[in-house]
Amino acid sequence: xxxxxxxxxxxxxxxxxxxxxxxxxxxxxxxxxxxxxxxxxxxxxxxxxxxxxxxxxxxxxxxxxxxxxxxxxxxxxxxxxxxxxxxxxxxxxxxxxxxxxxxxxxxxxxxxxxxxxxxxxxxxxxxxxxxxxxxxxxxxxxxxxxxxxxxxxxxxxxxxxxxxxxxxxxxxxxxxxxxxxxxxxxxxxxxxxxxxxxxxxxxxxxxxxxxxxxxxxxxxxxxxxxxxxxxxxxxxxxxxxxxxxxxxxxxxxxxxxxxxxxxxxxxxxxxxxxxxxxxxxxxxxxxxxxxxxxxxxxxxxxx
Ligand code: PBE
Numbered sequence: 001x002x003x004x005x006x007x008x009x010x011x012x013x014x015x016x017x018x019x020x021x022x023x024x025x026x027x028x029x030x031x032x033x034x035x036x037x038x039x040x041x042x043x044x045x046x047x048x049x050x051x052x053x054x055x056x057x058x059x060x061x062x063x064x065x066x067x068x069x070x071x072x073x074x075x076x077x078x079x080x081x082x083x084x085x086x087x088x089x090x091x092x093x094x095x096x097x098x099x100x101x102x103x104x105x106x107x108x109x110x111x112x113x114x115x116x117x118x119x120x121x122x123x124x125x126x127x128x129x130x131x132x133x134x135x136x137x138x139x140x141x142x143x144x145x146x147x148x149x150x151x152x153x154x155x156x157x158x159x160x161x162x163x164x165x166x167x168x169x170x171x172x173x174x175x176x177x178x179x180x181x182x183x184x185x186x187x188x189x190x191x192x193x194x195x196x197x198x199x200x201x202x203x204x205x206x207x208x209x210x211x212x213x214x215x216x217x218x219x220x221x222x223x224x225x226x227x228x229x230x231x232x233x234x235x236x237x238x239x240x241x242x243x244x245x246x247x248x249x250x251x252x253x254x255x256x257x258x259x260x261x262x263x264x265x266x267x268x269x270x271x272x273x274x275x276x277x278x279x280x281x282x283x284x285x286x287x288x289x290x291x292x293x294x295x296x297x298x299x300x301x302x303x
Contacts, residue, residue: 036095036292038288038292038294038300039072039300039301039302039303040301041094041095042095044303045074046059046073046074046097047074047082047085047086047097048075048076048077048082048098049076049082049099050079052237054259054260054261054264054284056074056099058122059074062122065120065122066120066297066298066300067302068297068300068301068302069297069300069302070303071303072300072303074099079209082098083106085098086098086106093289095288095289096288097116097286098286098288099284099287100115100286101283101284101285102159102282103158103159103162103211103214103282104159104162104211105163105166105210109163109166110289112289112291113289114287114288114289114290114295115283115285115286116285116287116288116294116296116297116300117295117296118297119297119298122259123285124258124259124260125283126282126283127258127259127260127282127284128256128279128282129215129253129254129257129278129279129282130255130274130275130277131149131252131253131275131276131278132241132244132251132274132275133145133148133149133244133250133251133272133273134244134245134247134251134272135272135273136247137251137273138273141200141202143195143197143200143226144197144200144202144223144228144250145251146193146194147190147194147219147222147223147226148219148251148275150190150192151190151222152278153186153215153279155282157179157183158211158214158215158279160179161176161179161214161218162210162211162214165214166210171213172210172217173213173217173220176214176217176221177217179214180222190222191222191225191226194226196226197226197227197228199229201228201229201231202228202229202230202231202251203231203233203243203248203250204216204231204232204233204249204252204253205240205243205244205249205252206232206234206235206240206253206254207236207237207240211254212234212253215253215254215278219253220232233249237261237264238264241255241261241264241267241272244271245268245271246271255274259284260284
């Protein structure tokens with residue numbers, strides 16, 4: 001009699017589990033349509049990067065603007081930690097929503113990922129990476145200004161350096177120096193009409209991401225070949241903009257515009273010289289693995 005009772009309880013529990021899993025063979029959380037409720041599975045959390053990053057600020061805005069993201073939060077830590085969580089999720093085919101961008105090696109390493117559509121355009125469309133100079137650089141160090149103004153390359157160049165560094169474990173800066181050696185024709189265009197100098201000092205402000213380690217590393221090498229003495233300093237995005245505006249630094253290659261660094265740009269735009277894009281076709285947004293059966297930020301569910 002006792003045994004039978006227990007069996008009844010067990011069957012009851014089983015039935016509840018089977019109902020919960022209905023229409024969802026993985027047994028994961030399901031919404032009222034019987035589809036996997038990824039939002040609940042990821043605990044309404046976007047896996048993000050460093051707190052000071054433009055993409056982190058933009059993601060806070062997305063959480064404010066999208067009904068589907070009400071009650072969500074973005075977990076801010078570091079790019080390295082986000083990549084570790086992404087790897088773990090993909091290995092187990094678990095859902096994850098990350099803050100993603102190009103240029104980066106994440107899409108070379110994990111090709112089966114997609115940007116979620118962003119109908120409200122919070123993350124913008126195509127981003128450019130702009131070069132900014134301090135006011136007065138053109139007059140005081142014209143050869144530096146000219147070279148920085150002539151520097152431009154593309155997403156594939158930058159990603160090549162980033163991916164090789166990731167694969168080989170070599171520092172991005174070291175791979176950048178090699179890239180300069182291997183791409184003489186490209187470099188020749190940037191230094192066209194630039195006279196050699198004798199130890200003119202240049203302070204390049206940068207940010208702590210491999211994309212900017214690559215561009216700053218390439219420019220530093222090219223400038224040093226022309227006789228400049230270049231220091232690259234990695235700063236928080238906000239400080240990077242301020243350092244150009246106050247004249248503490250001469251220039252940066254790392255302004256992601258018009259969206260990613262919008263607030264920082266607008267706060268400083270009267271005190272900086274915008275030399276325009278050194279790279280076009282960059283992008284930021286929310287990224288998920290292909291095996292997640294959603295296409296848009298609006299396919300997520302509020303808490
Ligand atoms: N990023 C890469 C940075 C700039 C470089 C997109 C992560 C950001 O500020 O969001």
